[in-house]
Amino acid sequence: MKVSLRKEMQEIDKVSFEQYGLPAVLLMENAGHRVAEAMDSLVKGVAGKTICVLAGSGNNGGDALCAARHIQNMGAKVKLFLAGDSTHFSEAAKVMYRALTAMQIETNSLDSDRDWDRLHFALKFADGALDGMLGTGFEGELRKKNLRIIEEVNNASCPVLAIDIPSGVEADTGKISTVAVKADMTLALGLPKIGHLLSPGADMTGELLVDDIGIPRELLEGSQIKQNLLDDGVAMELLPARSRSVHKGTCGRILVVAGSRGMTGAAVLAASAALRAGAGLVTLAVPQSVHAIVESKLTEVMTTPVPETEDGILGGEAALSCLLSLAEAYDAVLIGPGLGRADRTQELVRIFAAKVNKPLIMDADAIFAFQRQPDDLCKMQQVPVLTPHLGEMAGLLGVTVPELRESLVPIVREAAAEYQCVFVVKSECTMIAYPDGDVFFTTKGNSGMATAGCGDVLAGTVAGLMMQTESALAPMLGVYLHGLAGDLAYAEKGEGLIASDIREKLPEARQLLRKNQQI
Numbered sequence: 001m002k003v004s005l006r007k008e009m010q011e012i013d014k015v016s017f018e019q020y021g022l023p024a025v026l027l028m029e030n031a032g033h034r035v036a037e038a039m040d041s042l043v044k045g046v047a048g049k050t051i052c053v054l055a056g057s058g059n060n061g062g063d064a065l066c067a068a069r070h071i072q073n074m075g076a077k078v079k080l081f082l083a084g085d086s087t088h089f090s091e092a093a094k095v096m097y098r099a100l101t102a103m104q105i106e107t108n109s110l111d112s113d114r115d116w117d118r119l120h121f122a123l124k125f126a127d128g129a130l131d132g133m134l135g136t137g138f139e140g141e142l143r144k145k146n147l148r149i150i151e152e153v154n155n156a157s158c159p160v161l162a163i164d165i166p167s168g169v170e171a172d173t174g175k176i177s178t179v180a181v182k183a184d185m186t187l188a189l190g191l192p193k194i195g196h197l198l199s200p201g202a203d204m205t206g207e208l209l210v211d212d213i214g215i216p217r218e219l220l221e222g223s224q225i226k227q228n229l230l231d232d233g234v235a236m237e238l239l240p241a242r243s244r245s246v247h248k249g250t251c252g253r254i255l256v257v258a259g260s261r262g263m264t265g266a267a268v269l270a271a272s273a274a275l276r277a278g279a280g281l282v283t284l285a286v287p288q289s290v291h292a293i294v295e296s297k298l299t300e301v302m303t304t305p306v307p308e309t310e311d312g313i314l315g316g317e318a319a320l321s322c323l324l325s326l327a328e329a330y331d332a333v334l335i336g337p338g339l340g341r342a343d344r345t346q347e348l349v350r351i352f353a354a355k356v357n358k359p360l361i362m363d364a365d366a367i368f369a370f371q372r373q374p375d376d377l378c379k380m381q382q383v384p385v386l387t388p389h390l391g392e393m394a395g396l397l398g399v400t401v402p403e404l405r406e407s408l409v410p411i412v413r414e415a416a417a418e419y420q421c422v423f424v425v426k427s428e429c430t431m432i433a434y435p436d437g438d439v440f441f442t443t444k445g446n447s448g449m450a451t452a453g454c455g456d457v458l459a460g461t462v463a464g465l466m467m468q469t470e471s472a473l474a475p476m477l478g479v480y481l482h483g484l485a486g487d488l489a490y491a492e493k494g495e496g497l498i499a500s501d502i503r504e505k506l507p508e509a510r511q512l513l514r515k516n517q518q519i
């Protein structure tokens with residue numbers, strides 16, 4: 001499913017009318033009806049219940065006014081509160097307001113202290129609240145009246161349904177300036193928005209439902225929309241069936257260059273995750289002095305020592321030529337987990353990355369090696385895959401983490417195009433950006449995965465899949481399987497899950513994906 005920007009949704013509205021003759025009020029009628037149904041399911045039947053409706057004066061408010069009519073028709077008592085000025089209703093909202101006023105629904109304009117008291121008590125005793133104050137049209141700082149209503153809604157104990165996006169969340173970024181409605185459920189209209197996926201907006205969204213509200217499918221699937229949700233449907237297309245004639249040499253021979261003194265765990269996790277992701281054969285290349293340690297920790301993964309400097313650091317000519325000749329025998333190379341940040345190691349990484357002529361995945365310390373020179377990423381033989389967390393991505397681009405978060409999607413997208421890399425940016429909503437502008441978001445994964453080694457498992461998973469699907473799709477498949485494996489691990493271990501639990505769930509995640517493929 002696509003994920004739309006605000007201006008893309010506006011364009012869809014325009015085309016729906018100009019080319020398909022679908023006026024705004026018709027889409028609003030559909031939206032309102034679906035919202036009423038969603039409220040019915042949220043409060044387990046609206047009949048006989050009291051529902052508080054908060055409506056703004058734009059089209060989000062129009063949706064709320066329309067939903068109020070349907071909710072009342074379904075047997076509920078509706079109490080309406082106007083967050084905007086009723087003289088400023090949008091054209092479509094006016095139509096909905098007219099119908100509603102003829103229905104004798106209790107309406108409060110929130111212009112007097114009495115009205116604010118009414119809102120307070122209505123929310124206190126309501127069975128549900130409907131947030132239709134601000135949608136994709138919201139920008140800048142919240143006006144005082146909205147802010148006060150949002151605080152009242154958030155203090156109420158009844159379940160809250162947000163129309164399109166929780167009021168106060170910026171649709172294109174997920175940013176919140178002061179406060180936003182904390183919804184239990186959000187019904188996104190047409191398509192999900194970036195604000196549903198990225199924090200803090202994502203934390204306000206609750207359960208996310210999406211409804212097409214009758215917008216022609218080809219508009220919702222338009223190729224000009226470059227943001228995508230990596231959902232089960234997309235993931236199913238990513239893992240081709242294995243033929244019976246495969247052998248370990250055809251499922252991917254993966255070289256993992258990782259580890260240093262005190263950081264052998266990262267290397268072991270990454271290499272073993274590549275095998276658990278289904279690679280045929282994995283070799284872990286480590287500095288000589290830690291070879292015996294990783295050898296004793298691993299059974300199925302092969303290991304090979306790489307010459308190191310006198311002080312036990314991976315670097316220098318001998319290490320470089322060893323790694324380049326080793327890489328010849330493999331289909332893809334992962335470099336970085338636990339490698340260390342010594343100057344000579346960084347130099348080795350940069351030269352190796354420029355010279356190796358195999359699909360290359362760079363993680364952790366390998367990304368750090370480019371931190372003052374991202375331009376060098378353009379010198380690679382093939383488009384590399386980089387798997388930074390937000391701190392590593394910010395370091396690479398020379399910005400702060402808050403600056404990166406401020407405009408995450410455009411910054412990462414631009415970097416992927418400029419440096420010709422695939423970026424897998426790990427956060428509460430991992431994002432994959434391709435050089436052609438395509439961006440994918442995953443909803444899989446959970447807060448338990450914020451634990452050491454989780455990134456090593458992801459890098460290993462992506463590397464391990466490199467020959468099992470088109471190599472350009474491996475980052476997407478890897479992110480999906482890693483997130484699903486994390487969810488499976490969370491179901492068993494909760495927040496105490498550790499990285500190896502995720503690795504051990506990779507086969508089950510794969511099986512689930514296969515089962516879905518058969519449906």
Ligand SMILES: NC(=O)C1=CN([C@@H]2O[C@H](COP(=O)(O)OP(=O)(O)OC[C@H]3O[C@@H](n4cnc5c(N)ncnc54)[C@H](O)[C@@H]3O)[C@@H](O)[C@H]2O)[C@H](O)CC1
Pocket residue numbers: 009012013024027028031056057058059060061062063084088090133134135136137138139140141142143146163164165189190191215
């Ligand atoms: N195709 C669709 O997706 C459809 C979506 N619908 C709904 O329409 C809204 C977007 O409507 P729009 O009129 O463009 O904007 P909003 O209603 O979200 O907001 C405009 C409203 O808000 C006021 N405002 C703007 N900034 C602020 C602020 N900082 N503080 C307070 N108030 C602010 C502004 O003055 C306007 O009054 C979309 O989300 C869907 O819910 C259609 O109904 C169906 C088709």
Ligand SMILES: [K+]
Pocket residue numbers: 060131132133134135162163164165166167
């Ligand atoms: K809203």
